[in-house]
Amino acid sequence: MSKADRAVVFAALGDPVRLNLLARLGDGGSITQLSVGLPITRQAVTRHLHVLERAKLIEARRCGREVRFVARPERLRQAMGWLDDVARQWDGTLGRLKSHVERKKR
Amino acid sequence: MSKADRAVVFAALGDPVRLNLLARLGDGGSITQLSVGLPITRQAVTRHLHVLERAKLIEARRCGREVRFVARPERLRQAMGWLDDVARQWDGTLGRLKSHVERKKR
DNA sequence: GCAATATGCAACCTTTTTGTTGCGCATTAC
DNA sequence: GTAATGCGCAACAAAAAGGTTGCATATTGC
Numbered sequence: 001m002s003k004a005d006r007a008v009v010f011a012a013l014g015d016p017v018r019l020n021l022l023a024r025l026g027d028g029g030s031i032t033q034l035s036v037g038l039p040i041t042r043q044a045v046t047r048h049l050h051v052l053e054r055a056k057l058i059e060a061r062r063c064g065r066e067v068r069f070v071a072r073p074e075r076l077r078q079a080m081g082w083l084d085d086v087a088r089q090w091d092g093t094l095g096r097l098k099s100h101v102e103r104k105k106r
Numbered sequence: 107m108s109k110a111d112r113a114v115v116f117a118a119l120g121d122p123v124r125l126n127l128l129a130r131l132g133d134g135g136s137i138t139q140l141s142v143g144l145p146i147t148r149q150a151v152t153r154h155l156h157v158l159e160r161a162k163l164i165e166a167r168r169c170g171r172e173v174r175f176v177a178r179p180e181r182l183r184q185a186m187g188w189l190d191d192v193a194r195q196w197d198g199t200l201g202r203l204k205s206h207v208e209r210k211k212r
Numbered sequence: 213g214c215a216a217t218a219t220g221c222a223a224c225c226t227t228t229t230t231g232t233t234g235c236g237c238a239t240t241a242c
Numbered sequence: 243g244t245a246a247t248g249c250g251c252a253a254c255a256a257a258a259a260g261g262t263t264g265c266a267t268a269t270t271g272c
Binding site: 213214215216217218219220221222223224225226227228229230231232233234235236237238239240241242 | 243244245246247248249250251252253254255256257258259260261262263264265266267268269270271272
Binding site for chain 2: 002003004006007008009010011012013014015016018019020022023025026071073076077079080083084086087089090091092
């Protein structure tokens with residue numbers, strides 16, 4: 001995976017609206033549904049969703065007249081792995097960083 | 107940490123040049139030093155470094171006439187934690203995602 | 213002191229991103 | 243069949259990002 005591809009994913013994550021959308025995807029979201037409560041138009045939301053889709057963080061599925069977007073967790077894991085790679089380069093020592101994430105929620 | 111703050115960090119990571127810079131920081135980098143090999147001017151590199159600095163991913167230190175940029179791994183860990191949070195919301199089950207990152211490099 | 217090195221600052225340009233409005237098409241409800 | 247709902251597309255505008263050039267300032271090496 002090239003650095004350009006990685007950048008696409010992080011850039012997709014680099015917007016508060018999109019982070020919000022990602023967090024609410026679990027509710028099972030059609031475009032209109034995901035638009036409620038946001039201070040922008042449906043079309044703007046559509047664009048954000050397309051950005052996330054191009055980054056392969058979500059996937060679109062047609063269901064009759066509506067489109068459901070589902071999460072792609074494997075991509076998120078991949079992104080975490082990339083960060084882990086950089087972190088390892090930084091502190092040199094293997095395994096140290098990982099154990100931090102480990103400890104985080106316990 | 108607000109979603110806007112998180113977005114700033116991911117947006118900073120969302121550029122191939124900046125990912126490249128981050129990967130080479132370990133070598134201990136002054137601006138001029140980090141600029142060699144890149145197809146852009148020193149001033150452009152300076153801007154990228156400032157973006158990373160504002161995201162608290164790196165830190166600037168004056169050393170005489172040059173500026174050294176050092177990595178801030180804790181911020182990277184934090185970003186990984188945020189991704190982990192989203193992933194957990196997605197697959198509901200606790201600990202599953204983490205074990206994936208775990209397995210990644212072994 | 214003087215030249216070379218390392219940065220900083222500001223103005224300017226181009227491209228991308230983000231958002232809007234208006235309209236058209238497909239699907240569903242009645 | 244008709245109306246309402248859910249989306250897609252295209253044109254447009256405003257704002258932000260990325261990059262350049264030119265010049266000024268501070269340190270270092272001789």
